[in-house]
Amino acid sequence: xxxxxxxxxxxxxxxxxxxxxxxxxxxxxxxxxxxxxxxxxxxxxxxxxxxxxxxxxxxxxxxxxxxxxxxxxxxxxxxxxxxxxxxxxxxxxxxxxxxxxxxxxxxxxxxxxxxxxxxxxxxxxxxxxxxxxxxxxxxxxxxxxxxxxxxxxxxxxxxxxxxxxxxxxxxxxxxxxxxxxxxxxxxxxxxxxxxxxxxxxxxxxxxxxxxxxxxxxxxxxxxxxxxxxxxxxxx
Numbered sequence: 001x002x003x004x005x006x007x008x009x010x011x012x013x014x015x016x017x018x019x020x021x022x023x024x025x026x027x028x029x030x031x032x033x034x035x036x037x038x039x040x041x042x043x044x045x046x047x048x049x050x051x052x053x054x055x056x057x058x059x060x061x062x063x064x065x066x067x068x069x070x071x072x073x074x075x076x077x078x079x080x081x082x083x084x085x086x087x088x089x090x091x092x093x094x095x096x097x098x099x100x101x102x103x104x105x106x107x108x109x110x111x112x113x114x115x116x117x118x119x120x121x122x123x124x125x126x127x128x129x130x131x132x133x134x135x136x137x138x139x140x141x142x143x144x145x146x147x148x149x150x151x152x153x154x155x156x157x158x159x160x161x162x163x164x165x166x167x168x169x170x171x172x173x174x175x176x177x178x179x180x181x182x183x184x185x186x187x188x189x190x191x192x193x194x195x196x197x198x199x200x201x202x203x204x205x206x207x208x209x210x211x212x213x214x215x216x217x218x219x220x221x222x223x224x225x226x227x228x229x230x231x232x233x234x235x
Contacts, residue, residue: 006053011029015053035231057079120173
């Protein structure tokens with residue numbers, strides 16, 4: 001099978017990034033309840049972009065013994081060429097502040113990963129900043145044509161809000177869509193331990209001991225991906 005790892009792990013034929021093939025003969029098929037539940041937990045059905053797919057494939061490629069288990073089928077993609085979609089915003093633009101150019105560099109520390117950050121006007125000196133499970137009230141002040149914000153550390157943001165639309169008043173909301181440059185393998189590995197479907201899948205594929213003896217969180221994630229690949233071959 002061409003692109004065996006890609007297709008048997010995700011059970012998908014189409015992807016968003018041009019790094020993956022646009023045309024394929026692969027046809028997804030019905031999987032076991034456990035395999036389906038694990039894929040859903042790993043966000044394999046998420047198709048706005050390929051962040052989750054790439055993160056899982058990179059884990060496999062990083063563990064030679066696991067990659068070898070998939071065999072030597074031809075591959076028509078190269079993950080080195082994958083590019084994260086650029087961040088975009090509505091309501092305002094992030095501009096420079098006294099410290100220099102604006103920075104957008106959030107580190108993902110949760111599962112599933114969130115990509116939306118909102119800053120909502122509360123009054124002339126405060127914004128509510130939210131993202132995932134975060135919900136903070138922070139200081140903010142208008143300075144001529146821009147707003148200086150005390151961004152929470154978890155946002156990975158620095159910079160002022162400029163070109164406000166509809167303006168600095170009730171109803172103002174800044175929305176930033178940003179894909180973190182990291183993949184939270186340690187958090188994911190911890191969460192995998194809490195999923196009964198993961199445990200069952202590992203047992204079914206004879207990989208339970210391999211998972212628990214894995215030396216790194218990256219290897220744990222890759223082992224679960226291998227279990228998905230093996231389960232596909234049996235269906």
